[in-house]
Amino acid sequence: MPAMAVAGPGGGSVDGGKLTGQVLVCSIIAAFGGLMFGYDIGISGGVTSMDDFLLKFFPGVYVRKHRAKQNNYCKFNDQYLQLFTSSLYLAAIVASLVASFICKKLGRRLTMQAASIFFLIGAIINAAARDLAMLIVGRLLLGAGVGFGNQAVPLFISEIAPANYRGGLNICFQLLITVGILIANVINYGTSRLHPNGWRVSLGGAAIPAIALLIGSLTIVETPTSLIERGKLDEGLRALKKIRGTDNVDTEYEEILHATEMAKKVDSPFKSLMKRSSRPQLICGTIIQIFQQFTGINVIMFYAPVLFQTMGFGSNASLLSAVVTGLINVVSTLVAIFTVDRCGRKILLVEAAIQMLVAQCTMGITLAIHLKSTNEIPSGYAIFVVFLVSFFVAGFAWSWGPLGWLIPSEIYPLETRSAGFFFAVSMNMLCTFLIAQVFLTMLCTMRSATFFFFSAWIVVMGCFAAFMLPETKGIPIDEMNERAWRKHWFWKRYFEGEDDNQKVGF
Numbered sequence: 274m275p276a277m278a279v280a281g282p283g284g285g286s287v288d289g290g291k292l293t294g295q296v297l298v299c300s301i302i303a304a305f306g307g308l309m310f311g312y313d314i315g316i317s318g319g320v321t322s323m324d325d326f327l328l329k330f331f332p333g334v335y336v337r338k339h340r341a342k343q344n345n346y347c348k349f350n351d352q353y354l355q356l357f358t359s360s361l362y363l364a365a366i367v368a369s370l371v372a373s374f375i376c377k378k379l380g381r382r383l384t385m386q387a388a389s390i391f392f393l394i395g396a397i398i399n400a401a402a403r404d405l406a407m408l409i410v411g412r413l414l415l416g417a418g419v420g421f422g423n424q425a426v427p428l429f430i431s432e433i434a435p436a437n438y439r440g441g442l443n444i445c446f447q448l449l450i451t452v453g454i455l456i457a458n459v460i461n462y463g464t465s466r467l468h469p470n471g472w473r474v475s476l477g478g479a480a481i482p483a484i485a486l487l488i489g490s491l492t493i494v495e496t497p498t499s500l501i502e503r504g505k506l507d508e509g510l511r512a513l514k515k516i517r518g519t520d521n522v523d524t525e526y527e528e529i530l531h532a533t534e535m536a537k538k539v540d541s542p543f544k545s546l547m548k549r550s551s552r553p554q555l556i557c558g559t560i561i562q563i564f565q566q567f568t569g570i571n572v573i574m575f576y577a578p579v580l581f582q583t584m585g586f587g588s589n590a591s592l593l594s595a596v597v598t599g600l601i602n603v604v605s606t607l608v609a610i611f612t613v614d615r616c617g618r619k620i621l622l623v624e625a626a627i628q629m630l631v632a633q634c635t636m637g638i639t640l641a642i643h644l645k646s647t648n649e650i651p652s653g654y655a656i657f658v659v660f661l662v663s664f665f666v667a668g669f670a671w672s673w674g675p676l677g678w679l680i681p682s683e684i685y686p687l688e689t690r691s692a693g694f695f696f697a698v699s700m701n702m703l704c705t706f707l708i709a710q711v712f713l714t715m716l717c718t719m720r721s722a723t724f725f726f727f728s729a730w731i732v733v734m735g736c737f738a739a740f741m742l743p744e745t746k747g748i749p750i751d752e753m754n755e756r757a758w759r760k761h762w763f764w765k766r767y768f769e770g771e772d773d774n775q776k777v778g779f
């Protein structure tokens with residue numbers, strides 16, 4: 274059974290518990306994995322808009338970019354340039370599957386260490402790259418790091434967190450993703466002035482969060498759940514006492530033991546996931562990640578500088594605008610941390626869908642009217658587009674961003690939680706890959722209509738959040754079936770009848 278869920282039996286099911294210094298420090302160290310992930314998301318867009326980088330690896334794009342009569346929307350359309358960005362996610366899908374087994378057999382800590390080593394080697398190869406092949410090999414290694422890290426880190430944090438802090442600590446992982454993106458944007462802004470090797474500094478900078486995670490993960494404890502799951506009962510008990518800061522951990526210890534025993538009885542969680550009664554969680558948990566990516570967020574994260582240059586901004590103004598949107602991303606994620614347990618998930622998702630819809634449509638209309646094939650957008654409108662992008666990013670950051678990870682982690686019962694979360698992670702990577710690979714081509718062929726394409730998705734996901742998603746705020750994760758799914762007007766039918774739990778298949 275792959276063990277890659279966000280919420281494990283440890284922190285997941287025990288009420289109460291203090292937030293000790295140990296838990297906080299271990300969570301922050303682990304969340305460096307988010308920093309690694311975020312750094313990568315943010316760095317590629319800026320680097321691919323730097324002339325020195327284009328000249329060296331993508332001379333065709335460089336020439337097109339500077340050709341006066343070149344179609345605005347197609348300046349950057351190049352399959353290899355897109356492959357540079359997207360190859361990482363392809364590697365991450367494969368790596369996350371491998372990591373899920375390593376995570377279970379050898380522990381979360383070791384998986385994190387492996388992630389940081391992959392990441393470190395990838396960063397070094399990228400910084401030293403002499404040709405496209407080296408660049409892609411580096412990206413693939415970074416992808417392996419992201420796959421390993423994203424599998425182990427959220428699981429690690431959730432397993433050590435006391436239940437009543439799990440949501441907040443979970444969103445801290447997302448917060449560090451956004452911090453990583455911001456740092457990358459700032460670094461790109463600085464290195465774009467270092468000719469001709471600034472891009473090497475940007476790509477090599479990925480080594481810093483990797484080293485931090487490597488050193489940090491040598492010092493933190495393994496999760497009690499992982500130790501107990503692997504039969505190391507005494508060690509597990511010691512680790513539990515250490516992270517809880519007390520010897521009084523009997524109830525939680527018993528609960529972890531019980532949960533791991535129950536989980537062992539399920540011979541195949543993937544088979545269990547095919548039961549009729551697992552269908553609501555599987556559909557919602559997976560589709561939310563598809564929706565997260567089809568908001569179009571990574572168009573902004575990967576290609577904002579390229580997009581701003583498409584509108585006629587200079588290289589510096591484009592990178593600076595990316596810094597502004599990166600900052601908004603971080604601050605708005607804080608909003609999610611403070612509102613998600615008060616206002617609930619659904620209201621955030623629906624409100625943000627409306628906000629993102631307005632932003633995408635207005636962006637599409639503005640570009641359709643003001644950005645023709647070969648002109649520059651009037652400067653007032655260009656600033657308006659930066660505002661729209663920021664408005665869009667803010668909405669995403671307090672809703673579909675963090676909740677895309679949180680919801681799949683809290684809607685499954687323990688026996689299918691790991692396997693179910695695997696679908697969420699891999700769907701995220703797959704959709705990220707698709708968007709990274711096709712966006713520049715879409716922009717070239719569909720032009721401003723690209724933004725209406727994403728708008729249509731946003732309408733669908735807003736309706737889905739409003740009508741199909743149960744509210745999970747404040748419900749202990751082990752009571753989710755009873756209190757959320759069985760009460761939902763649509764999904765309750767999947768729980769009707771005694772035999773439903775036995776039925777397999779769709």
Ligand code: BGC
Nearest residue numbers: 314451571574602674675705
């Ligand atoms: C998404 C990433 C995205 C990031 C932006 C994450 O939740 O999974 O694809 O780039 O948020 O902050």
